[in-house]
Amino acid sequence: MPNLTKQKNAAGKLIEFGMVSHTADEVAQRTHADKGDRPLRFQGQGKILLALSQDDGLSQKELATRLNLAVQSTAEFVNKLVKKQLVTKEKSTTDRRKTIIRLTDLGRETAATETSKVPAYLDSLTNTELEQLTKILTKINDNLYDEIDAMTPTQSNKFKATVADHLRDWFM
Amino acid sequence: MPNLTKQKNAAGKLIEFGMVSHTADEVAQRTHADKGDRPLRFQGQGKILLALSQDDGLSQKELATRLNLAVQSTAEFVNKLVKKQLVTKEKSTTDRRKTIIRLTDLGRETAATETSKVPAYLDSLTNTELEQLTKILTKINDNLYDEIDAMTPTQSNKFKATVADHLRDWFM
DNA sequence: CCTTTTAATCAGGTCCCCCTGACTAAAATT
DNA sequence: AATTTTAGTCAGGGGGACCTGATTAAAAGG
DSSP states (O other), X not given: OOOHHHHHHHHHHHHHHHHHHXXXXXXXXXXXXXXXXXXXXXXXXXXXXXXHHHSOSEEHHHHHHHHTOOHHHHHHHHHHHHHTTSEEEEEOSSSTTOEEEEEOHHHHHHHHHHHXXXXXXXXXXXXXXXXXXXXXXXXXXXXHHHHHHHHOTTTHHHHHHHHHHHHHHHHO | OOOHHHHHHHHHHHHHHHHHHHHHHHHHHHHHOOSSOOOOOSSHHHHHHHXXXXXXXXXXXXXXXXXXXXXXXXXXXXXXXXXXXXXXXXXXXXXXXXXXXXXXXXXXXXHHHHHHOOOGGGGGSOHHHHHHHHHHHHHHHHHHHHHHHHHOTTTHHHHHIIIIIHHHHHHO
């Protein structure tokens, strides 16, 4: 049974990490002041991109189901991504009700660099620490997947598949 | 010099953690479907709450400066918090241009429970792992603070003070 | 062939974060 | 006393994540 104080310390650090990393990349954008290069997390448009980089050429409906979104929301995000030239829409030839969404090269690249970028702060860790961190986060993530599973018995498996498979592709 | 593959693995896990934990508490809310109990991160209203729990009774201008927000944005967030009864506004008696913002008991409590909650997923870690994780995250966070410092030479110190001191109070 | 189901779309809405511009009231300066 | 600076407010806007309801076009099925 783990020690409560140790748990609290870790929890605090994890929360701090969330806050600080959020602020760090907020600040990073402003300093660069590039284009509208928003971080693109696993929400909204980012979700779509991630799902497509794991399984390109899905229909909007399939995306909606897989990501547990209303079809209208999906359409909104897809349209925004089209404007940013990260995906394309084309009518299916076999079933003309369907719209097939495909990543453009830029989209694929964006999805890749979004995730495969190794944050500079990892430079400060030793190999041993990196291994420890990876192992620990694997445990934590597995726990979170279980939590999600427990709460949404229906569609969570798809979620896990989407996230984990995508990341595996980019990192391993 | 750390091994690149190990770095990438860790980076992937960290990103995965961000995504999964986000989804987990999104799902958690929907299942509970309680009140409008949003997570309250270190953004917008959450920022204000955190700053106040470290230093109660600041004026809106002071909050804005400290948090690097436009005064109008600050006013917006403060007003929302007033509606939720987490803070109060009162005119300063010494300088009647100023509005002093104070946490209510509920606000203080909210800020506290927001952060002091130990996530269930930490139960799966051993004491050793908790120690390792804490140590590693301390390093990472320090690095991120430095990064922020480097990019915003002006106001970052305040930021670090706000986040770190607050968390230290609750966790240590 | 006609009805039902399915994939999308449009319209409109809620809430969040955050900003600029214009304006008022009170304090500080000249 | 007159002007300038300062703290706040209102109005309005941009972008983001989502959702429900109503409607259209195409496929599927009886």
